[in-house]
Each structure stands twice: as structure tokens, then as C-alpha cells.
Amino acid sequence: MRRIRRLAKIIRVFQRHRLDTFFNDQKLPPALKLLVKPAQLLPEPKRSRGERLRLALEELGPVFVKFGQLLSTRPDLVPADIVSELDKLQDNVPPFEPQQFTDIVEAALGDSVDNLFGHFSRKPLASASVAQVHAATLKDGTEVVVKAIRPGIEKTIEQDLLLLETVAALVARTTEGRRLRPEEIVQDYRTTILDELNLQHEAANTSLLRRNFDTAELGGLLYVPEVYWDYSNEQVMVTERIYATPVTDVAALSEQKTDFKALAERGVEIFFTQVFDHNFFHADMHPGNIFVDASQPNQPRYLAVDCAIMGTLSDNDQYYLARNLLAIFRRDYRQVAELHVLSGWVPEQTPINEFTSAIRAVCEPIFQRPLSEISYGHILVSLFRTARRFDMEMQPSLVLLQKTLLNVEGLGRQLHPDLDLWATAHPFLERWLKRRVSPSALLEKIKRYGPEWLEHFPQIPQMVYRSLQQIERLENTLATSRPPQRRRPLLNLLIGVLIGTAIGVALAAVLTVS
Numbered sequence: 001m002r003r004i005r006r007l008a009k010i011i012r013v014f015q016r017h018r019l020d021t022f023f024n025d026q027k028l029p030p031a032l033k034l035l036v037k038p039a040q041l042l043p044e045p046k047r048s049r050g051e052r053l054r055l056a057l058e059e060l061g062p063v064f065v066k067f068g069q070l071l072s073t074r075p076d077l078v079p080a081d082i083v084s085e086l087d088k089l090q091d092n093v094p095p096f097e098p099q100q101f102t103d104i105v106e107a108a109l110g111d112s113v114d115n116l117f118g119h120f121s122r123k124p125l126a127s128a129s130v131a132q133v134h135a136a137t138l139k140d141g142t143e144v145v146v147k148a149i150r151p152g153i154e155k156t157i158e159q160d161l162l163l164l165e166t167v168a169a170l171v172a173r174t175t176e177g178r179r180l181r182p183e184e185i186v187q188d189y190r191t192t193i194l195d196e197l198n199l200q201h202e203a204a205n206t207s208l209l210r211r212n213f214d215t216a217e218l219g220g221l222l223y224v225p226e227v228y229w230d231y232s233n234e235q236v237m238v239t240e241r242i243y244a245t246p247v248t249d250v251a252a253l254s255e256q257k258t259d260f261k262a263l264a265e266r267g268v269e270i271f272f273t274q275v276f277d278h279n280f281f282h283a284d285m286h287p288g289n290i291f292v293d294a295s296q297p298n299q300p301r302y303l304a305v306d307c308a309i310m311g312t313l314s315d316n317d318q319y320y321l322a323r324n325l326l327a328i329f330r331r332d333y334r335q336v337a338e339l340h341v342l343s344g345w346v347p348e349q350t351p352i353n354e355f356t357s358a359i360r361a362v363c364e365p366i367f368q369r370p371l372s373e374i375s376y377g378h379i380l381v382s383l384f385r386t387a388r389r390f391d392m393e394m395q396p397s398l399v400l401l402q403k404t405l406l407n408v409e410g411l412g413r414q415l416h417p418d419l420d421l422w423a424t425a426h427p428f429l430e431r432w433l434k435r436r437v438s439p440s441a442l443l444e445k446i447k448r449y450g451p452e453w454l455e456h457f458p459q460i461p462q463m464v465y466r467s468l469q470q471i472e473r474l475e476n477t478l479a480t481s482r483p484p485q486r487r488r489p490l491l492n493l494l495i496g497v498l499i500g501t502a503i504g505v506a507l508a509a510v511l512t513v514s
Helices: 002-016 030-039 049-060 062-071 080-086 098-109 153-171 175-179 182-196 199-213 250-255 260-278 315-329 333-343 352-363 376-388 396-415 421-436 439-478 484-513
Strands: 119-127 131-137 143-149 236-240 290-293 301-304
Touching (some): 002 049, 049 062, 062 182, 098 131, 098 143, 143 199, 153 182, 182 199, 260 301, 260 396, 260 421, 315 376, 315 396, 315 421, 376 396
Antiparallel strands (some): 119 131, 131 143, 143 236, 290 301
16 A cells, blocks of 8 residues: 555656656557656646756655666766756755664664763764764764664665666656666666665775775875774764865865865876776765865865765776777777777677767867866767767766766866866876886786686696697698698697797796795
8 A cells, every 4th residue: 555655646746747748658658658648737847857857856755866866877878958957966854863863873783872982962963865874972082973774764765666667667668768778777776775775885885995095195185084893884884073174165165275276186186096096986976975174275185975886897997998088088089989899898890980980070079179178077978878879888887987077077177167187187097007017017917816827727738738639620620721831830839829828827826926
């Protein structure tokens, strides 16, 4: 019965905000046509479609707000006007009862808050769709924040997920809806929201991000609060409390005489450091999660919270993304097309000349503008959209990356309108690619993978033997079509390659052991 009432409310909200205008009703399946008909009797909508969708999601509650936030991370699938509106979705919801919060913390940590903390505030510090935060101090006086999952949220999320999956299946039956791949989006949402329900997952992400920047070289760029593992588990997370200026409070940052050019450029540097040096990047870098320590105005430092959503790239994606960015900025469109094929992002049979022409049509008009007006995040989104015409399958990691780049670049331009992202990115990518192919990088790879090679080394003689047998059979098969004198050099060449490979593995194993 509850599910039926919930579905009825969704239908009423759908109709009131005229979401029927998103679809061509002539192509809708019968079940959706029945849903659309009553809505068409209402007046024509005055608001934009993106605003109407945002308002509908806000009215449906926290789970749908989260879903809208995820949709805003899919600019490869969702039209730009809708993405820009969904970016405005806020995650502030009414807090639940303080006593409920206290009960959850005590049950999760196995003791009363009075025994666990020196002071524990019953008043919420912040409240979001999935969790709530209260201030506290540890017994030694350390100020912390305590985060706990909303009571009963799991059941609510599961019910709404089932409804979303049903709606997605219906939408996927339409021609226009199928293009948006709604079922895939809902599955991504299921994974994301269920990960957020596990605070130990978020705590581990926070701890790793903090460790990545906890060095003399990078410590001045980004600060991440410390996780107190003795007080953290799947239901509760306790972290260091930070005091800093929200990055959106430009007036306060101006009063502190913050160098906005340095602040914007440092944001870009943090992004590229996370993506390429650490291969672990904060994928939810909206302004609400970012703060600024401007105690040294000429060297402002960022502070980041809420590490529930993090991104990583495969080794190949890292390499080809860096080369793609360099090729784009050099306007070498053919290399961009070739790299897409080499990386496996588009099928091998993709016509290079046709693909090159499509890429040129997207990028060339953009580069006619001044550098300060070029959005490289939008270039990447446009490029991936173009590649979709050539059967490019977007991977979630690349989607998170392009969304994060859009956030970082948009934030940077708010702080410093003349930000030239390329001036910061270009030397960084050049250095990264040089380091990647340096002898020291090769030695590091040998040390890392050497033990695995050493483990398989005893199997190599048998593999060489079988390969030689196959080569001999091949030579016999080709004997009738090749001059006899050419048979033996080919065999010798292949034997040399196999033996050389075996020697290389042995050498790598020796280097690893030593």
C-alpha cells in the first residue's frame, strides 16, 4: 500500500510540473500515454524544462534529489540545459530528532555519548539527504564532527529505487528515452547511493585522500580532515572539525585579501595532481564541499570534505587522456581520432578520416575565442558526445572525470574570470608524460610487477617450447609458398624474440629481488 501511495504522489508531481513535455507522446508506450494524458489538460508550462525537473525532484524528497545530483554528473547523456539546472539542487533537508541521532551513535559505538566524548552537541550542525552531522569533542579536547546515517533511509531508498527502475524501464521503451539509457543511469545511482550508506567506505576514501596530500610538497595545496578510526564504522564516522571560509563566500575571501588568481590556479593544480599523480580524485567537488584557508592570502589552501564519491582511471585511460588533452590543445585532430581508437574508446573499424572531420567541427570554432573564454571541460564533454556517434561507450570513471573538470573549471572562473586552465594544465601534462616514460618509472614498474613475473617464470620454458612447435608447424605449412632459404631466418628471428623475452623477465625478477 505504501508503494502505491508513493507511486501516486510521483505521478501527481510528474503531471503538475508538466514533465510530459520531455517526450513525444506519439512514440510513448500505452502505459506512459495514460500517465501523460491528464497532464496535457493543464496550462502550458512557463518555466524551462530543466527548472521544472529540478522542482519536481526537490518536491519528491531526498532520494530523488540525490538522483538529480547524479543526473547532473552525466553531461554525456543529459542535455546541457538540464544539467546546468540540476547543478542547483541543494542537499539541505530538515534534520531528524536529536535523540534518534544519539541512539544511532551509541548503538554503533557500543557506549553512551557521555562516555565516548568530552562534549556532544544535541543540536545538528548540518543535515543532508542520507546523513546528519553533529559537533563534539573527544576526551582530550579535540574538536570533531560526528556523522550518522538517517534512520530507516535504507528502506526508503530501496522502495524508491524499485520505482525508479520501473519508470526507467518504461522510458527505455521510447525512442528518445532509449538514447538517454535510463536503466543504466538508475543502476549507476543504485551503486552510488548504496556506497554512501556505508560510512566506512567514505572514511577510507577520506583517509587515502588525506594521505596523498600529507607531504611537504603538497600539504600547502589541499587539507583533508583526519578520520578517527576508533570512533568510526559503517553507521558512524568521526572526523576532525575544520574552520575555514566557504569557497563561495567571495566577499569574506576578499576581506582576507586572498589572491584569487593563485586560488584558481591551485584548484586546477589539485585536480590534475589527483587525476594523474595519485589516480584518485574527489568526484563531488561542488562548492558545498570546498573551503578555503586564507590565513596566508598569497598562498591560500583548499580544504575538502565529503569523500563519498571518488574516481579512478585505468592505466590506459590515464595515458590516453593526457595525450588526448595535449593533442586537442595543439589542434592535432587526427591524433585525437587515432588515440580514441588506440585507447579502445571507439571501435577499431572507426573511419579515421570521418572521425577526424567530426572532431574538427566540434573543436575548431571553440579555438577561435580568446583563451580566457574557452572551457576545456565543455570541450571534453563535446568531444565525448561526438564520439558517441561512432559507438563510443562511456565508462563511469570518464564521466566522473569530465564532471569534476567542469566543476573545477567553473569554480576557478568564478574566483578568477580570466583563468587560463591550459597555462596550468599544459606544463603539468608535459612533465607527467615525460616522467611516465623515464628510466626511473620503468624501474618502478619492474619492482612492482617483478614478483608476479617471477612467480610465472618457471612456466616460461614450457611456453617457449610450445611456441616453437607452433612456429615449426607454421613454417611447414608455408613451405610450399616460400623459398626454402627464408624459412630458417624467420624461425631464428622468432626464437630470438622468445628467448629475449624470457631473459627480460629473468632480469626483471633479479632487479625486483635485489
